[in-house]
Amino acid sequence: MKPWGAEPAGRFDEHVLVSETLRGNPLGDPHERPLWVYVPPGYDSDPDRGYPSVYMIQGLTGQLDMWRNRSAFRRNFPELADELFATGQAPPCICVWVDCWTSLGGSQFLDSPGTGWYHTYLCDEVVPWVDERYRTLAAPEHRGIAGKSSGGYGAMVTPMLRPDLFGGLATHAGDALFxxxxxxxxxxxxxxxxxxxxxxxxxxxxxxxxxxxxxxxxxxxxxxxxxxxxxxxxxxxxxxxxxxxxxxxxxxxxxxxxxxRWDPVRMVPGHADALRAMRAIYIDAGKRDEWFLDLGAEAFRRALERIGVTDVFFEIFDATHMGIEYRYPLSLKYLAERLAPPG
Structure with a gap:
């Protein structure tokens, strides 16, 4: 592989969203937030086609431009995602990279008087903004969310709280079993x-x-x-x-x-109907995770099983918490396949 970035086959549009929800937040953090939207190859040449969408959220201390960081001899996730669609390994979809950083390190993608209203920002500002400007299939059965660590936490709880928006989730080593x-x-x-x-x-x-x-x-x-x-x-x-x-x-x-009360494992029974309606649930974690989030992944899977949700991708693989960006295309492919329209 080349050690430098290459021109993507799809297109990354970089925006700044001015958020009224985050204006005047308790920490005084910026209310103007970067937002990246990726459209797959062929998006511009087929103006009548609609696409599923997958929202990407980050772990604690994550800021949007960190997605472009690369490790030695590895491509970063935006490059891996572009390759996934450019090579036809997954049905095309629109990918949205969201920034919910705070000066404390993160928001857990929740509304809180201690940090600000980041759940509302994501669900009631970002999602409608994207749907208005891009050819998304604007229904929960065609919209997913994915993340790792605190992002994996957000990916678990957001569809439980807003099943009217999200019909699929992927969590990599998400915070669970507190x-x-x-x-x-x-x-x-x-x-x-x-x-x-x-x-x-x-x-x-x-x-x-x-x-x-x-x-x-x-x-x-x-x-x-x-x-x-x-x-x-x-x-x-x-x-x-x-x-x-x-x-x-x-x-x-x-x-x-x-x-x-915010533990995803403990939230499952109270959101059973929402979880039973999900079209895609992907769960994984490294078996040497430093925060034992592999145990949380297993507990979340078992909680789903107890409410009758068994159609789940689940894997505990040989890794720690760090350096698992190579897993992200696996969940993106899974979501893209499950959220794509029939035919």
Missing amino acids: ESCYLSEFRETARVLRDDYEGSYERFWEDFRSRPAFAKTSDGHLLNDWCMAACYSANDDGTVRLPFDAATGELVPEVWERWL
Whole structure:
């Protein structure tokens, strides 16, 4: 492969969407957001054809232009997606790359008084904007969403919350089974807050923003714990409630329960009808995932099985959490095939 980008066979249109939903958000983050729309080869030469659409969302700390990052001897996902359609390996579809970054690292694609209204932004601003400007098949049975890690979380919960918009999902190592993926880091965070920051998250953020990010090994779990709390357990006035005592790591049951209500595994029974109506559900994770999200993937699959959803792609493969962009075309192909119109 060439070490530089090549001209795509399809077309990437780069837009800036001015969001009224994100204007004046609690963190003061930009309300003008980049948005990429990919149209497959042949889109411009066949003006009467409509296409399924798949929305791509990112993991924690992801910003839209990071999709173009490449690892040695590997192509990035936009290049892999273009190749998938250019070579006819999957039915053509429109792909939409969405930015829901926040200055805390992410939004979990939820509405929260701690971060802003990112679920509403995605569902009520981005989707209609794309449908108005591109020849999408604007119905849930032809619209999917996919992501990894926190993006995989968003891909699980968004169709549960909005089955009127999304009829397919693909989650790569998505946050699920919260006691498995989150709980063990609370004690680590409590120690670091005590030893380095006088028990204060304010002091952590002052330090974090005064130097290169992630220069300390503890940065990741401190950022993650606070960001998740801002998404799952912020009060109506925006006050972020941690699910543990910052001095001891002891759980605060009423706040932890607020987190658990957002666990995809626990959400399944309450959204059974929506999930039974899905045309495509793809789940995978690496069996050496550092956050044990392979266990969450299995728990999510079993929760689906308990409500009678068995037509699911599921695989635990040999990998960690990182460097699995080569899996994304597999889920995109699966979604494209399942969301394509008959014939």
